[in-house]
Structure formats: structure tokens, C-alpha cells
Amino acid sequence: MSILTVSNLTKQFGGLVAVNSVDITVEKGSITAVIGPNGAGKTTFFNLITGVYQPDKGNVQLGSTSLIGKKPHDIARQGIARTFQNIRLFSNITVLENVMTGLHKQLRAGLVGTLFQTKTVREEEKRAQEEAYHWLEYVGLAKHLNEDAQNLSYGAQRRLEIARALATKPKLLLLDEPAAGMNPRETRELTEFIHRMREDLDVTIVLIEHDMKLVMEISEQIFVLDHGEKIAEGKPAEIRNNVKVIEAYLGKSAVTPA
Amino acid sequence: MHKLTNKLKGNKLAQIILLVLYVLVTSLSLYLAQASVTAFLLLLFSLLLLYYTELPDRLKWVIAGVVLIGVIPFVSSTGPGYQSYMEVATVVGIYVAMALGLNIVVGLAGLLDLGFVAFFAIGAYTYGIFATGQAANFMPFGDFPLSGESFWIFILIGCFVAALFGVLLGIPVLRVKGDYLAIVTLGFGEIIRIVFNNLDKPVNITNGAMGLASVKPPEIFGYQFVYPNQFYFIVLAILLFVILAVRRFEYSRIGRSWKAVRENEIAAQSMGIHLVRTKLLAFAIGASFSGMMGVVFAAKQTFVDPTSFTLLESITILVMVILGGMGSVPGVILGAAVITILNLQVLTEVTNYLNQLSLNGVISFPEALAPAKMQRFIFGAILIVFAIYRPQGLIPAKNPVFDEESLKEGSKKHRKEQITVEPDKGFQA
Numbered sequence: 001m002s003i004l005t006v007s008n009l010t011k012q013f014g015g016l017v018a019v020n021s022v023d024i025t026v027e028k029g030s031i032t033a034v035i036g037p038n039g040a041g042k043t044t045f046f047n048l049i050t051g052v053y054q055p056d057k058g059n060v061q062l063g064s065t066s067l068i069g070k071k072p073h074d075i076a077r078q079g080i081a082r083t084f085q086n087i088r089l090f091s092n093i094t095v096l097e098n099v100m101t102g103l104h105k106q107l108r109a110g111l112v113g114t115l116f117q118t119k120t121v122r123e124e125e126k127r128a129q130e131e132a133y134h135w136l137e138y139v140g141l142a143k144h145l146n147e148d149a150q151n152l153s154y155g156a157q158r159r160l161e162i163a164r165a166l167a168t169k170p171k172l173l174l175l176d177e178p179a180a181g182m183n184p185r186e187t188r189e190l191t192e193f194i195h196r197m198r199e200d201l202d203v204t205i206v207l208i209e210h211d212m213k214l215v216m217e218i219s220e221q222i223f224v225l226d227h228g229e230k231i232a233e234g235k236p237a238e239i240r241n242n243v244k245v246i247e248a249y250l251g252k253s254a255v256t257p258a
Numbered sequence: 259m260h261k262l263t264n265k266l267k268g269n270k271l272a273q274i275i276l277l278v279l280y281v282l283v284t285s286l287s288l289y290l291a292q293a294s295v296t297a298f299l300l301l302l303f304s305l306l307l308l309y310y311t312e313l314p315d316r317l318k319w320v321i322a323g324v325v326l327i328g329v330i331p332f333v334s335s336t337g338p339g340y341q342s343y344m345e346v347a348t349v350v351g352i353y354v355a356m357a358l359g360l361n362i363v364v365g366l367a368g369l370l371d372l373g374f375v376a377f378f379a380i381g382a383y384t385y386g387i388f389a390t391g392q393a394a395n396f397m398p399f400g401d402f403p404l405s406g407e408s409f410w411i412f413i414l415i416g417c418f419v420a421a422l423f424g425v426l427l428g429i430p431v432l433r434v435k436g437d438y439l440a441i442v443t444l445g446f447g448e449i450i451r452i453v454f455n456n457l458d459k460p461v462n463i464t465n466g467a468m469g470l471a472s473v474k475p476p477e478i479f480g481y482q483f484v485y486p487n488q489f490y491f492i493v494l495a496i497l498l499f500v501i502l503a504v505r506r507f508e509y510s511r512i513g514r515s516w517k518a519v520r521e522n523e524i525a526a527q528s529m530g531i532h533l534v535r536t537k538l539l540a541f542a543i544g545a546s547f548s549g550m551m552g553v554v555f556a557a558k559q560t561f562v563d564p565t566s567f568t569l570l571e572s573i574t575i576l577v578m579v580i581l582g583g584m585g586s587v588p589g590v591i592l593g594a595a596v597i598t599i600l601n602l603q604v605l606t607e608v609t610n611y612l613n614q615l616s617l618n619g620v621i622s623f624p625e626a627l628a629p630a631k632m633q634r635f636i637f638g639a640i641l642i643v644f645a646i647y648r649p650q651g652l653i654p655a656k657n658p659v660f661d662e663e664s665l666k667e668g669s670k671k672h673r674k675e676q677i678t679v680e681p682d683k684g685f686q687a
Binding site: 081097105143 | 506507510514515522524530532657665669671
């Protein structure tokens, strides 16, 4: 069963076609990678799914609901969470509050309830703290709960972003270059962690990544974008030997030996 | 000195004794040395000392209550300066509430608003129009002016009308961000003032530049509020509510969404936070505090005209927030108190003193250099100095500290329900 269906998706910026009639289907519960050289339109593709940009043409469906025309916060409420290529944390608030913000849509406290601190609101707040702490434990950041998010190390900030995304209880989790800037050991741990998330959490994962070792090891399905177009899709083994992919990455001469 | 502070640290008894001594000495000197501005300021300073003691919060509130409700009105009541002290304290209270309102917009939600005084004006005119004969000009029914007893309801009405205008302003304005937002709000502030200035034709609603005179004073069970020492208690009551409200909002789901929007709009949206609604809420709540105090202001002055609501007022409130510390409730209270007292007491006192000297022929002092006239210069200098040397303000905003142990216990529930976590074998770098 497919959870995400993208058909004929197109986005132009002026004369540049960033994403050009891309069709992609992601199976529920799978780990899917989107790869491609720099400027291939991968992040734009994520931004189109999450509503940061509106597509010029085409359709995006989560399950059976179309996401076209929906605002980013609506799409988040539909069950898509993401991390960002250039980390976007709430830098000046604590680590725990960052994750609690991820719980925003599950909490109910309104204006009046907050003003009078009703019992329901206080209990809900307490529960939110506990649940946020639970997510910090899950990514291994529990002991940093009271630090400002901006003071975390780079790798820890990436993990916090994942914890914050998980707190929204997503059906579909989009990871934009989760291993960027990580050393080999961290990357290996991340690989394991992504596997574990899928096992534990009943979540479908789509990731953009440049680290080919990670991509080949982890993904069941790979889509390759180049100049906004989908040039290949398939299992890791198929992609590895795909002529078009090698050409996109290494140039024509790599395919046709002189 | 260092040794002394170290000794005091952790010794609550010594702290409380010193504080009580301090309050006693300053209040005695105010009580005995009549019309001593210094003693009055030092007495107010005790509240700041109280903030820095390590007493439990509840006790701090009680002591602050005793000082504000009992000590200050009582010890200043004996001398000729009584009403002027109470006037200063009342105005400080009004500005503190407004600065706390602006703090929600600027400090928490990160939206720079340069026209904030407009909401104050809306509150003031809401009461002013109906508590004078003015409303009879355009209202087909009703008996105007309304009696002073309506004041209490008008505090609420002013609050809601200002909030409504906050939302109405916000809907078009929040499409722009950053510097552009500042310019648009500045324009809005001026528009409101100019509208009030010109709304005497075709239907006379605001009485234009002439303003509304003899606004009815508040009244309850036949008891009239006319003097600053009476308004002092009204302001104190509203202020208590405002502080309570701000603190509750700040550390709630709503406050977190404000901060998230301030820190990163795109990430906030991807958490399911409705951007426009969150910003509108910040505008409305900030405006409502201002509106309430507008009503009090109109009743206290018994006169409302557009010149009270100039751009300089908006800037003054902004300076209070920046000086005190954006997003920090105690900081903003301190900032508002410092600026208001500087404005009303220090600058005028220094000007009086210099005038005295030049009258006696000690120095020759040109009128144009009077400190009271250099408000803008002084505020500008404060803004620049703080922006460079202490951008976080006098009392920087603090993030809440969560108790790890209790959360550890609580989070086990979630573990059982959902998944097994092995923190040690987890994703550790």
C-alpha cells in the first residue's frame, strides 16, 4: 500500500524548472531515499510536499488526501514531519521545550484554560513534558534537557530535530540530509537509528542523502533526481549499475570509455 | 564585597532581615523627611532587592504585596508630596502593564511593533467618549455621560475593543515581516492618532483636536475615585492580573508557539503551528493590556486628546522593553519603572534644580538644554548603549528549568504504552 503518491509534480522558479513532472510512489512502512547531484531539486521536492512551496502542476497525496493548496501547518497536522538541511531549531529555548513544541498539535490548552490554569491544562502540560522527555531519551539527549538548543553540538542538534519531528507522531518522516557533517561513526549510528525508528514507530521514512554508503545500506527504494527530473528508480543494486545515474554523477565519459 | 555577597548567598534569614531593615530605613526616611524623592525611589528599589533574594516565590509575592499595598501608600501619605508620589507610582503601573503587553508582541512573538500606543488610545477613547456627553452626538439612544459606575465594565470593554483592533490591524499587517512590519505598524499608530484628531466631522465622535474634557471619574457605591492615591489601587489590581496572565501565557502551549514563531517561522509551521493565528493572538493579548490601561488613563486624567498618543509614546514603551530585557517579565517591569521614573521624577527634578541654580545666578543655564526636554536624546542614547553592550537587557529572559527526576519517572508511562527505549544502547554520539 502506498502512503505518498506524487504525480506529475512541477515547480518553476522563473526560467528554472526546479522539479519537472516527477512521479514517485512511496510504500507504507518503507525507507526510501531521494538522491541526486547538487541542485537536482531534492530539497525543493521536500518543500513541495510539505507546503513550503506550492507546485505549479501535479498532485501530492498522503494516503487518500490531496495536499495541494494546503498550508504547511495543515500538512503537518495531516501527519508529515520533517527535518531541515540547514538545521532549523528554536535556538533560544530549551531542548525540552523544542520537543514540546513538536507536541503542539496534540495539545488542547486554549486561551481561557491557560489563563485560569485549569486542572486539565496543568495535567496536559505535565504530560507534555513527560512525553517530550521520553523522546529525548529515545534519541539519547535526555541529559541535555535544560540546555538552550543552540548550545548543543552539531550532531546533537540533528538528533534534536529528529526528536522534535517524532514528537508530532508523523506517519511520514522526511529527513533532509540527516548525515550531513557527521563523521563515519556518527553516520553508522544514524543508520542503525533510522532502522530502529522504522521498527519501533510505524513510520514511513523518506530521506535525502549524499552519503552513498548510508543510502545503499538503508533504503529499500531509491529515486534519483537530476536537473529536476526523475532519471531512475529502483532497488539499491539496480541504481548502482544504472547508466543514467552514473552519467549524472560522474559525467558522460564515465559511461562511454574513450 | 565579594565575601559579603558570598556569605549572604544561601542564607535566607540574613537576606530577609536585611530586606526588612532596608524597607524600614527607607520608609522611615520617607516618612520623616517629607517630599524626599530620593527616599521614595530607594523605597521602590526594595522591590528589586526582593527579586534578587532567594526566598520562595510565594513569600516574595506576599512581601511585594505588603510593600505595595501597605508601606508605600502609608509612609508617603503624611507629607505634601503624597499625591505626586502616588501619581508617579500610578503612571509607573500603567506603563508597566503596557510594556508587558508590548513584551508579548516584541519579546515573545518577535514582531516589532512601533505603533503600540494606538491600542492605549483606543482604550482611552472607548471610555472617554461614553463617559462624557460626547456619545450623545451620534448615539440615537441612551443617556450620556454614563455614570462613573460604568468604569468597571469599561475596563473589560476597553480590553476587548483593543484586542479586536489588534486583530483587525494584524490581519493585513502580518503579511509583512521584520523591518517592513515595523514600518507598517508605525504607520498604523499614526493613522489612529490622526483619525482621532479628525473624527469631529461629519459626525462628531472624538471631538477632534479639542479632546474630551471632564471624563467621569470611576465610582462604586457612591464612592468616587478622583485622586492618584485612589487610582493607585485600581492600577495595582489590574497590574496584578496582567503579570499573572503574562506569566501563565509565557510557559504554556501558547507561549511556546509564540517563541517558536519568533525563532523560526518555517520550522514552527512544520510543527503544525498556525502562523497567522499565533501572531494575531499575540497582537490581541498585547493590545488588550494596553486597552485596559487606556481606560484607566482616561478616567485618571479626566481629559483625553490625541496629543497623548504620539509616536514618541510608542518608542518610549519599546525602550522600556529593550532596556529591561526582551521576553523577560521582571526585566520589562524594571525597564518600565526606570524609564517612567526617569521621565517623571529624575529629569524634572534635575531641571528644577538647574533652574534654581540659574535663578540664583550660580550658573547660567539656557532653557533649551533642560534635561526634561532631552527625552528623545536620552532614550536614543539608552537604546544605542544597550544594543551594543547589553542586548539581553537589565534582567535577561530566563528559560524554565525542568526537574529531570520527576520527568524520568513520568516518561516511563509513555515507554510502556508505545515502545521500548534503551537509552544506553540508543543513538549516542
